[in-house]
Amino acid sequence: GIQVEQSPPDLILQEGANSTLRCNFSDSVNNLQWFHQNPWGQLINLFYIPSGTKQNGRLSATTVATERYSLLYISSSQTTDSGVYFCASRNSGYSTLTFGKGTMLLVSP
């Protein structure tokens, strides 16, 4: 099946800094999603982005499907951005999500 790799595994930032999280996938995909897992475990949808670029406030994401990667940008980070960020993708022809291992982000005041 498809392999999803995220980098970096851990990231520590000062409040106000910018960051880029990367997601590589091993095969063509027809869906890619970014999630933020809150401290209680719920996965919060950030972006549904099989290709192209989207922006939502301080967050934006870009997926280059032909090169099999996606990037999540966080600008002017806040302490509330702390948590684990996951990307997940679906194989073409399948409808289940394969997750990466996540990036643990800690934003300090």
Next chain:
Amino acid sequence: DAGVTQSPTHLIKTRGQQVTLRCSPKSGHDTVSWYQQALGQGPQFIFQYYEEEERQRGNFPDRFSGHQFPNYSSELNVNALLLGDSALYLCASSGRRVNTEAFFGQGTRLTVV
């Protein structure tokens, strides 16, 4: 619009017991998938239900079984619980087409002692 809801939120069971977890999908969704997330790991796919049938299954033993009801809600059953089954169990719902966004419930945290 109610999102995906799961119950219970927390559960403690003894090794060897059986457990049933429940999930109601987001309004308008008819496909339910279950995932297991161990501490420090990404969610792992268990199985997916569509039209009351198991459509796909991940690499989990037969002790894990499920059901989908006519109203699209779903149950996950685990028999003969092992200590290693302790995890966060997440339910996701999506539409019937392949290229649709999945939404997750808040999860059920299962502890096996």
